[in-house]
Amino acid sequence: MTTGLAEAYLRLAWQADRDGRPSLRDALLTLAAEGGVRLGAPWAVRCRRALVAARSGRLFAAAPTLEAALADPRVGQRLARLGRAFPPARVRRLLFAAAVRRGPYTGRVDPLATLLDDLLGAATAGPARACSRIRPEAATSRDSAIGQTPLDTRAA
Numbered sequence: 001m002t003t004g005l006a007e008a009y010l011r012l013a014w015q016a017d018r019d020g021r022p023s024l025r026d027a028l029l030t031l032a033a034e035g036g037v038r039l040g041a042p043w044a045v046r047c048r049r050a051l052v053a054a055r056s057g058r059l060f061a062a063a064p065t066l067e068a069a070l071a072d073p074r075v076g077q078r079l080a081r082l083g084r085a086f087p088p089a090r091v092r093r094l095l096f097a098a099a100v101r102r103g104p105y106t107g108r109v110d111p112l113a114t115l116l117d118d119l120l121g122a123a124t125a126g127p128a129r130a131c132s133r134i135r136p137e138a139a140t141s142r143d144s145a146i147g148q149t150p151l152d153t154r155a156a
Contacts, residue, residue, distance in 0.1 A: 003039055003041075005035060005088055005091065006031075006032055006035030006036050006038075006039055006041065007032075007112055008088075008091045008092070008095055009028045009029070009031045009032035009035060009086070009091065010028075010029075010032040010043075010047075010112065010115060010116065010119070011095060011098075011112075011115060012028045012086075012091060012094055012095060012098070013025045013026075013028035013029040013032060013119060014115045014118060014119045015094075015098040016028060017119055022054075025119075026051060026054065026055075027082055027085070027086075028086070029047050029050065029051055029119075030047075030051060030060070030078075030079070030082060031079070031082050031083065031086060032044075032047055033047035033048050033051065033060075033066060034070060034079050037066050037067060037070060043112075043116050043120075044066060045066060046116065046120050047120065048060055048066045048069070049120075050119075050120045050121075059072060059074055059075045059078065060075070
């Protein structure tokens, strides 16, 4: 998995969270955690913690570490199934659709650290670190008139 794909899963998980779709958010966060651990990304452990905190019955929760969980064949099977549901082409299309729904293109890409803090909570607690909450712009009435739904997950 490439860094770009792991980060794309994170960005889509953030969008799914904003759209109020916790199951989709968790599926994408699971793929991001798997990709992050393979890339050695420090945020992968935070993803696992958030997934386990949301539902302690997950396969990820049965193992003491993310690496140990990934060694479990049952986890591997589920990750393979999720990977087939979200191939790179579909991920690119969903990211593009989410960007279109947020409004006019500004050229600004939100930093990954800000998305992580918004999605998983601030990395360090306390008043010394203020978490900048990113808020997508509300859908326009034109969007609802043509029947667009947030983060359309139909097969490409």
